[in-house]
Amino acid sequence: MRTFRYEPATSAETAVELLAGEPRAAFLAGGTNLVDLMKLGVETPEVLVDVRRLPLDEVVATESGELRVGAAVTNTDLAVDPLVRSRYPALSQALLAGASTQLRNVATVAGNLLQRTRCSYFQDVGKPCNKRRPGSGCPARTGVHRDLAVLGASSHCVATHPSDMAVALAALDARVTCLSAEGTRTVEVVDLHRLPGDSPERETVLRRGELITCLELPAPVEGARSAYRKVRDRASYAFALASVAADLHVVDGRVRHVRLAFGALAAKPWRARRAEEALLGGEATAAEFEVAVGRELSAAEPLRDNGFKVVLARRLAVAVLTDLAAGQGTTEGSRA
Known part of the structure; x- marks a missing residue:
């Protein structure tokens, strides 16, 4: 070092x-x-x-029903917080699915959001990588890419974002507050990370020197249930091959509210807008979920060895939505 x-x-x-x-x-x-x-x-x-010792380590419920989380709150403290477990179970599940207990005890909320890809080419300074050295190439496209992106990638980069927490936050309409020399601003979590395009070295919309100070979660939708589920090569201490976070409210067999996000498929948490639009107001059945999720994933452009991720993500999303619709999507703290 x-x-x-x-x-x-x-x-x-x-x-x-x-x-x-x-x-x-x-x-x-x-x-x-x-x-x-x-x-x-x-x-x-x-x-x-x-910035670890700054007074940014509290989880506070506001009078409007929102939850404000300091940027220095640890992953463990957020995962076990009673308000998170009861009102945002998908977030607690996502945090507990990530890393090991020892890492969660140290890692912070802001650091989790801003962690960088685990692409092996990015982590090996002896190999080309457009994200690390713009213009040097992306050998992952023809090399080892089984774990890499199938959505939103470009000819310059096929890396994926590794965070579990960020996927849940994207589905829960969370936002971050940032501080810079110009003052404060708020950024939606779904807009925080960038797709690679022609400049994969630019991973977020944060300006140089901008510091995330807190995370805010809107009040939960009355009657909705949320869940996070992750598929990986090992049962623990492994990054996702595909993951899904969903927030769903069904009334009289029809979808009244739905939020859906995928992880491990792109360089950012992938908010499934097309699927949400197709589902809203429709019947809450596995068949309808299959059609809507298929519409979202029709944009996928898998490489030689990662096409299985499209099928995996579709099946995973349909299973999560079906369980939520049946009232079985959360094992603790459902909001129904």
């Missing part, structure tokens, strides 16, 4: 100022992804601005 300077921030404003004055600086919170990438030589910051 290269030599770097360590700067503990005393406030969010100070952290932003410190980063703005250093062209090769990065925010450090839990460090579960950043430090690994520094050891690999993928990330080479000259200054680390520590």
